[in-house]
Amino acid sequence: MGTFQAKLVTIITEALLEQELTQRLVELGATGYTVSDARGKGHRGVRDAGWEHGANIRVEVLCDEETANHIAAFVVENYYRDYAMVVFIDTVEVLRENRF
Amino acid sequence: MGTFQAKLVTIITEALLEQELTQRLVELGATGYTVSDARGKGHRGVRDAGWEHGANIRVEVLCDEETANHIAAFVVENYYRDYAMVVFIDTVEVLRENRF
């Protein structure tokens, strides 16, 4: 059983961004993504420093480090200021190559 | 693009605990949390050592190590004995400071 290291990029953000964000992820090199519905509370960018409780999505992308960096730079530049969004990156072992 | 290390605390437990638990998380220092619905099977505390298949939630909190330890100590003390609950902690890289 072979595994290889990859980056797991998790983006938690507002549900309204799903279509636009996932399209951008593919353009940035993601060969796949997973979206699940979530709800939560957190700071909502600079538009509103207070608490917000709303419909969120949790988007996960498995990719190489370079793509992870592209995605990170893109979302910080384009969304982090104006949307409720938090992005975190972990390193995981993925089963078998050439499948994502 | 700056990142900083944080703890990702994941709590998988019974859905009925959502409101109480998330309120406690905020009181314990969490500046945000994400909840998603789940289902599953597992041991149900000491009330019932057998299998239980029911409505679960998956609660995630990104926080510093001290807050993670407070949360961990609290849930073990208050819920671990009586509810189906498993808590695990991972270290992740979070994009940009002062956003959660």
Added chain:
Amino acid sequence: MGTFQAKLVTIITEALLEQELTQRLVELGATGYTVSDARGKGHRGVRDAGWEHGANIRVEVLCDEETANHIAAFVVENYYRDYAMVVFIDTVEVLRENRF
């Protein structure tokens, strides 16, 4: 507060596999699992090398390394070829022993 290291095996696959897959996970030694609904895009095995957007599930199993390896070997052997599936493994700290 005690923790111990465990493997978190995450399987993202087609929703139609839920019942069969979770039954196999238990047979392979998992003492619990968590399933949540998801949607996504990715390669769909060798049946179809193109993009597929459909109903997915995200299955998580916390287990020891040996069980993780059994699960990994089993799913690669039985599902990886014919189903949209990606499996990744992470190491996490779990609160308290003898609870999963």
